[in-house]
Amino acid sequence: METKKKDIRALTREQLRDFFVQNEDKAFRGNQVYEWLWQKSAHSFEVMTNLSKETREMLEANFVINHIKVDVMQRSTDGTIKNAVRLHDDLVVESVLIPTNTRTTACVSSQVGCSLDCKFCATSRLKRMRNLNPDEIYDQVVAIDNESRLYFDRPLSNIVFMGMGEPLMNYNNVLKAIDKITSKEGLGMSPKRITVSTSGVPKMIRKMADDQVKFNLAVSLHSAIDTIRTSIMPFNATFTLVDLREALAYWYSKTKSRITYEYVVWKDINDTQKDVDALVDFCRFAPSKVNLIEYNPIDDGEFQQASNKAIDMYVNTLERSRIVVTVRRSRGKDIDAACGQLANKA
Numbered sequence: 001m002e003t004k005k006k007d008i009r010a011l012t013r014e015q016l017r018d019f020f021v022q023n024e025d026k027a028f029r030g031n032q033v034y035e036w037l038w039q040k041s042a043h044s045f046e047v048m049t050n051l052s053k054e055t056r057e058m059l060e061a062n063f064v065i066n067h068i069k070v071d072v073m074q075r076s077t078d079g080t081i082k083n084a085v086r087l088h089d090d091l092v093v094e095s096v097l098i099p100t101n102t103r104t105t106a107c108v109s110s111q112v113g114c115s116l117d118c119k120f121c122a123t124s125r126l127k128r129m130r131n132l133n134p135d136e137i138y139d140q141v142v143a144i145d146n147e148s149r150l151y152f153d154r155p156l157s158n159i160v161f162m163g164m165g166e167p168l169m170n171y172n173n174v175l176k177a178i179d180k181i182t183s184k185e186g187l188g189m190s191p192k193r194i195t196v197s198t199s200g201v202p203k204m205i206r207k208m209a210d211d212q213v214k215f216n217l218a219v220s221l222h223s224a225i226d227t228i229r230t231s232i233m234p235f236n237a238t239f240t241l242v243d244l245r246e247a248l249a250y251w252y253s254k255t256k257s258r259i260t261y262e263y264v265v266w267k268d269i270n271d272t273q274k275d276v277d278a279l280v281d282f283c284r285f286a287p288s289k290v291n292l293i294e295y296n297p298i299d300d301g302e303f304q305q306a307s308n309k310a311i312d313m314y315v316n317t318l319e320r321s322r323i324v325v326t327v328r329r330s331r332g333k334d335i336d337a338a339c340g341q342l343a344n345k346a
């Protein structure tokens with residue numbers, strides 16, 4: 001039965017080489033297959049034309065390639081593309097291509113749904129169904145790279161783990177996917193072009209520091225006052241700001257990498273001088289950058305974008321405190337592809 005076959009991309013190169021040796025063939029066949037699977041992103045054994053028909057049939061009899069399928073592709077008026085990606089077990093996640101004049105960024109998902117419950121986020125309404133496998137994360141990137149070449153005539157330049165799910169709750173698979181994305185036998189991208197964005201899981205931030213990862217870290221902070229943060233991100237009651245800051249200080253002591261904070265300013269939630277002062281205070285322990293992100297309302301309108309005056313207050317206070325600040329306009333709003341909007345609505 002099809003389902004009993006093993007997912008061939010769960011095998012390492014060494015395991016594939018061993019498989020061929022055990023089947024009385026040459027170990028280098030394993031390298032050939034590995035190249036087809038990762039560098040050439042083969043969807044079937046049939047296309048592996050440098051293997052004999054018998055070898056392809058033998059692979060077919062033992063393994064499956066659980067490749068993702070882009071079910072629906074939507075294009076926004078601003079060029080943003082959203083893919084609804086069907087997985088081998090029929091679950092669906094979303095990933096987004098965000099083009100600017102100078103770069104093309106892929107925003108990819110790491111889980112089906114999310115186990116966290118950020119009140120402002122559409123994904124939180126889909127309960128976490130499962131973690132994505134490394135190959136399912138990798139495939140999303142390859143699909144967007146292909147679209148970037150096709151529609152914008154250039155390869156993908158950056159990746160952010162900011163789609164569905166909390167990447168640090170699927171840490172091992174995210175790490176394996178990044179390994180493939182950055183390795184020569186995969187896409188060969190620089191880890192400096194990859195950002196993992198977390199809502200702030202202190203234990204895992206420390207682990208990342210110990211693992212000396214080379215990619216960038218961003219933290220969705222949204223408030224530096226515990227009561228407010230807990231009201232919009234309830235897991236903050238467990239992973240408090242003190243713990244988060246200690247973990248980030250540890251990260252900085254190990255990596256010396258600047259910390260980026262993602263931050264949305266909402267009307268009547270975090271739009272006062274007290275809020276921005278708390279943010280400045282929180283950031284002091286390490287070089288920091290704050291991305292102020294425009295909010296995209298999800299259906300019920302409980303959260304509303306703050307006024308321009310409040311945004312200006314944030315920008316001025318942060319600049320005076322010598323904290324790098326950018327204001328990010330949202331992209332792909334008309335197709336629900338913007339931050340916090342991914343909820344399989346297509």
Ligand code: SF4
Nearest residue numbers: 114116118121124165
């Ligand atoms: S913002 Fe991120 S961590 Fe929070 S519920 Fe949404 S997907 Fe999960």
